[in-house]
Amino acid sequence: MLDRTDDSSVAADNWLAQFEEALGKPDEGLLKTLFHPDSYWRDVLALSWNIQTLNGADAILEALPPLAHRMAPAGFAIAPDRAAPRKVMRAGTNAIEAIFKFETKVGRGSGIIRLIPDADDGNRLKAWTLLTELGELKGFEEQLGMNRPRGNAYSRDFRGPNWLDLRKASAGYSDHDPTVLVIGGGQSGLSIAARLKQLNVDTLIVDREKRIGDNWRKRYHALTLHNQVQVNHLPYMPFPPNWPTYIPKDKLANWFEAYVEAMELNFWTGTEFEGGRYDETEGRWTVTLRCVDGATRTMHPRHVVLATGVSGIPSVPDIPGLEDFAGKVMHSSQYDDGENWKGKRAIVIGTGNSGHDIAQDLHSSGAKVTLFQRSSTLVVSIEPSAQLVYAPYNEGTLEDNDLITVSMPLKLARKSHAMTAEKSKVLDTELLKGLESVGFKLDFGEDNTGWQFKYLTRGGGYYFNVGCSDLIVKGDIVLKQFADLDTFTAAGAKMRSGETIAADLVVLATGYKRQEELVRKLFGEAVEKRVGTIWGFGEEQELRNMYRRTGQPGLWFIAGGLAQCRIGSKHLALQIKAIEEGLLPRGA
Known part of the structure; x- marks a missing residue:
């Protein structure tokens, strides 16, 4: 207390x-x-x-x-x-x-x-x-509360453009370019765009999906957030108090649409960012966008923010014989609904959150599922173990709790999370013993620091148990070790023992490539080298190249869950505003 x-x-x-x-x-x-x-x-x-x-x-x-x-x-x-x-x-x-x-x-x-x-x-x-x-x-405060825009109540121009006309002109960019171009319209992109909007920095979000929120809406059918609602608010607009503790994906996706409208964010859907180059003399990018109608548009923003998540390109490992498999092969990012595979046989490769959830979804739809484990995995129960790290958010204000989160230096945060991981082991003793009894390989993160530090260093490697572990322990979902796989054949997975696991579907829940590869693809090798490693902790005991200036002027990164984006977007936006007002140099 x-x-x-x-x-x-x-x-x-x-x-x-x-x-x-x-x-x-x-x-x-x-x-x-x-x-x-x-x-x-x-x-x-x-x-x-x-x-x-x-x-x-x-x-x-x-x-x-x-x-x-x-x-x-x-x-x-x-x-x-x-x-x-x-x-x-x-x-x-x-x-x-x-x-x-x-x-x-x-x-x-x-x-x-x-x-x-x-x-x-x-x-x-x-x-x-x-x-x-x-x-x-000072002098560039957010346009909130008493500082909100007033409009003109008494001398309206009845012949001039109204609010809707101005919004359409602002979002259309027919005669101007944005100061900031944000690539990606998930929680990362919305958070930074909302922050910049309140600082009066002209910002455009582009996203290749056809509808705002599709990056959540189009994920697998049963998905809900794995952390609780009080942790996950976006900047300025907290979720309503009657929302469920664990937010369903479609509810969150619809909120994203409402958020864009309410916060007056400029957002182009169906728009692919094809790449860009930076002019050191002008301090601007030349970027190419392929728009929803297939036409291309060249823009010259001063800043580009990659808000595509911790990583953006699916990782598809080289698995012996997989090209000979006669059934369907898909990455977890393409998976939608287990009902399409009722009565079929499925192999899921990978034991992170996505692999477990997809295996459970397929099983619940009547598919026969075999789950392949590639490497040791951290497993915690969704409640209470996975929520222990968010205990401060159960009391006090969001503003105070965010500041407390920011205040913890890396060494002490690691110690705190290690203590929490030990509590989780005790709470989950029965579950963990059951998994070990069927050959599941467990770990508890580097130096036993738990799941959140696995996320901050690797972007994955853990599972919040919402029932799949219990199915594995009971044998309802069959567990196999990837190391025991010999090759795939047309019929399925042939094991070193000679057994063949027949399958109609193979889902590769094998994660994503490092973000550096996306930087190389979009901006070239020179920019990738200038930026260096993204994510994980560097010598300054901070996430590398996240929410801060990078080795490439005008290129910024934001990623993480909703809480991380809410907090990090504030810091990123202040730096961009400071550069635009001449308070901070463009380079790192």
Whole structure:
């Protein structure tokens, strides 16, 4: 339980006052007394114009003074409209946690300080973790609330264009190009476009699907989100309070359509992005779009945002003899409905979420299913185990919980998730023993950090059990190891034992290629090399090339679930706006 006390407020107030004083007098040594030796500072654009984490007091004390001198942070105070200072446990450590506000030369920000006693300094309370996050740019605030567009109530032009006329002209781009072109209209694309809209940055989303939301609507019939509704809101428009805990795919797809209309986002459906090249001198792209009518359109945006997910190109492994198979072969991205395979025999290759869900969907439709496991897989029950990582979102405001999420440095986040993974193992003991008894190969992520870090490093490799594991344990879905496969024949899968598993359908739930391959396809090898590795964690302890400037000016990436996109889109949009207003250089 959280303990809100005046002592917590006093401690946080005192620390913030001393911190502001120390930043103004960096040579007097006060700053050194404020940070615990084992401390962390995560700065999200506020002082460094970067997204970065520093570990240890020495590293913080070296980097902080010059950045503070340049950005002149001031006005540090407990945020009156946020959660009050309180005692919490984070990553197994008891701390005083406080949300604060501050300003810099260019913007206003929020942060979180966590204080713990330093046993080597008389148990004096010192900073264990510090977050400084840019929230808005001075003079370029979001057009929300009291800052919303007013329109003209008293001197209307009855002969001029009305709202609908202006919307059509804005979305048509007949006489102008967008400042930002967003490729992909899922949660990533909608989130960044909505953020940029509120910052008055002209943005166009293009998506190759025929209808907004089809990237969810056209997925397999039984799909619902695997995390709960309170975590998944898009920016500015929370889901209605009567929505189900786990959102069905078609309901989410329809919400995407409503969101685009309500947020007045410019969106071209049936439009394929064919590629582009960057003009260093002009600071613009030349890109080619193939539109729904087959015609091509050349545009010159200053920014291109790839919002195509963690990866965009299906990975189809080279499987011996598969070309000789007489039945139907499809990638999981093409799978729709098990009813089409009632009474048939199906092989599903891959044991991530998609592989399990497709196998279960086929089984429930009356197909005989064999599931092939290619590599060890992390399995957790959908409830409560998979939801443990989202526990903070079960209380408090979305704004506070997002800030808490941002505030956790990588090392502590890994520790916290490892602790959660251990709880999951205990909760799922019976399930996991059952899977091992039928030969299912389990893992618990790198250093046992659980499913979310598998996602953040690999983009997959885990399954939230909604019943398929139970079917595997009972033998209703047959489990085979891919390593025991010899070759495919016209009839099905021939095993090394000599057994042939007859099949009418093979579904390759084998994931997607790395996003670097999509960059090479769309922009060429030189741009791919300039950008480098995408996703996973780099030396700065941050996701590589996500929500931040890359080695290629004007090229940005956003991906992840709805919560990640909601949070990351804010940071990405502020950087693009800062570049457009001359506050930040275009290059990394």
